[in-house]
Amino acid sequence: MASNSPAPEGIELQEAPTAGAWGEWNPTEDSARPPRGKHRVVKQRGGLARSSTVLGVGVIAAVGASGIATAQDRPQVAISIPSLPDFGLGGEGGDGQHADAEGPAADAGAVTKPTGIIAQQAAGHGDAGATLVGRILQQAESQESAADSQTRAQAERAAQEAAAAEAKAQREAAQKEADDARVAAEKAAKEAAEAKAEQERIAKLAGSYSLPTSAYTLTSHYGDAGSMWSSGHHTGLDFAAPTGTPAKAVAGGKITSAGWSGAYGYRIVLELEDGTEIWYCHLSSMSVTSGSVSAGETIGRVGATGNVTGPHLHLEVRKGGSTMDPLAWLESKGLSV
Incomplete structure (x- = not known):
């Protein structure tokens, strides 16, 4: 076929x-x-x-x-080999295991072990799989524990950084407060020292300076405007007092001029050590016309000579040819006018 x-x-x-x-x-x-x-x-x-x-x-x-x-390509198939009967060869079975001397009753609760090469290999693979699963679970648990530890470490580090930042801010605030307090204390101490020095200076000057007259009344101040003055405003300070009231040197100096001066009447010019000139005007008489004098010394008498409306001492303070407020100048020397 x-x-x-x-x-x-x-x-x-x-x-x-x-x-x-x-x-x-x-x-x-x-x-x-x-x-x-x-x-x-x-x-x-x-x-x-x-x-x-x-x-x-x-x-x-x-x-x-x-x-x-x-x-x-096909998976292995487990093949179990039955145990061979004991032929009196030392009590060994077909699987090579020793028989129990006590008989079947003793083996009632025993666990039957897999027999055969393939069955033993399958059991070995099962044990290996269980071991692998255990290792995987252990590794996962270890990784989870490591992640938890890392999270806790990060939280602790963040808390430490926050605490450090807060402590730094507190230190800076305390340092700033201390600096401010120190600056304020230094400023207060400086102001106190300056005030004390000024008081000491005024006290010292008070012993070196004197009021130009006594028993007086201030009638016209520096800068007052009016037609009575040729310049249109008052250039001195008027001390109204009875005629004959002593006129005194306000500080130590020398007499540079003494005599009649037109609208000023009788006038004495006292020059101080710093070049300041003190003019005594409208005097009724002049006691010292030259030479040096000391503070508080009588150099003339109050009068009403020149262009006046009544007896008074017209006091002018000049420096470098310009007039200044006599009241402010006297007070700067520690005198209470």
């Missing part, structure tokens, strides 16, 4: 002869003999059988190879 399957690669199939061909072609020894001078290859009738055999072997080989590959 002819096969419809394709021939394996490398195998050449020959067509089988038909029935007519089998009847017509019956070679003999003579007809099968090759002609002289030529080499002829005689076709054998068994070629199809040999080809079929080769084809079958190839198919079997291919199937076997695929089966082996399939078997390799």
